[in-house]
Amino acid sequence: MELEFKDNKIIFSKEPTKLDNLAIQFSKILSYFNVKHIFLSGYIPILFGRNRASEDIDVVCGKISKEVFDKLWIEIHRDFDCIITDDVDNAYNNYLLKKTAIRFAYKGEFIPNIELKFVKTDLHKTALENPIIVELNEYKIPISPLEQQIAYKLYMTSEKDIEDARFLFKLFEEHLNKEKLIEYINILKIDLQTAKGYLGWSD
Amino acid sequence: MKLDLKELEDDKKRNFEERLKFIDLYVEWLKKTPNSVWSKQQKKLIDGK
Numbered sequence: 001m002e003l004e005f006k007d008n009k010i011i012f013s014k015e016p017t018k019l020d021n022l023a024i025q026f027s028k029i030l031s032y033f034n035v036k037h038i039f040l041s042g043y044i045p046i047l048f049g050r051n052r053a054s055e056d057i058d059v060v061c062g063k064i065s066k067e068v069f070d071k072l073w074i075e076i077h078r079d080f081d082c083i084i085t086d087d088v089d090n091a092y093n094n095y096l097l098k099k100t101a102i103r104f105a106y107k108g109e110f111i112p113n114i115e116l117k118f119v120k121t122d123l124h125k126t127a128l129e130n131p132i133i134v135e136l137n138e139y140k141i142p143i144s145p146l147e148q149q150i151a152y153k154l155y156m157t158s159e160k161d162i163e164d165a166r167f168l169f170k171l172f173e174e175h176l177n178k179e180k181l182i183e184y185i186n187i188l189k190i191d192l193q194t195a196k197g198y199l200g201w202s203d
Numbered sequence: 204m205k206l207d208l209k210e211l212e213d214d215k216k217r218n219f220e221e222r223l224k225f226i227d228l229y230v231e232w233l234k235k236t237p238n239s240v241w242s243k244q245q246k247k248l249i250d251g252k
Binding site for chain 2 (some may be wrong): 001019051151
């Protein structure tokens with residue numbers, strides 16, 4: 001695997017999957033409207049080669065005004081449909097503002113889809129302020145810091161999430177900030193020895 | 204039918220541990236495999252093509 005690490009960037013190329021193309025296209029639209037956003041959760045290990053399917057890609061964005069959202073909605077609807085509601089006011093007022101996600105899929109399709117929500121937790125805020133920029137085939141995809149993703153995956157506790165955490169830890173072990181990882185593990189009140197066991201982390 | 208739930212639970216735990224070990228093996232392979240090779244295989248699996 002050829003990955004280049006440069007400051008807060010990870011640069012690499014791959015044959016893109018349908019999920020990668022979806023992420024790139026959606027990120028381009030959000031970036032066009034200067035909407036600060038990050039990709040997180042299950043798509044991150046998949047982006048870096050984990051072989052598993054996912055029906056959605058999680059995206060968190062900074063809170064945007066209704067005026068900007070109206071324009072964004074029109075642009076998104078060139079290629080996508082919102083599969084939750086077809087009413088822009090409903091999407092904004094009753095979903096996004098109430099910290100509930102809306103989902104967009106390619107027209108005529110249901111999966112995979114983009115799950116978009118406004119920033120709602122302190123972890124989201126930290127990630128939005130300190131994203132890692134993945135340059136995939138020259139397209140920029142901002143993602144949540146890997147240390148945060150690994151700790152959060154352990155916090156989620158399902159076998160799938162723990163496997164994702166193990167995958168990211170083993171793949172990026174030499175590049176991770178271990179102090180930061182321990183900090184996130186402590187913040188999320190995960191037992192450190194249990195976390196190390198799940199990650200296969202030996203000192 | 205009578206099930207030995209303890210046996211099932213042990214089996215589940217063993218399977219999970221085996222999958223974690225498999226992830227280690229897969230990452231080792233991934234690290235020494237060119238992007239063009241692993242990503243082609245990944246695309247086949249994820250896109251179903």
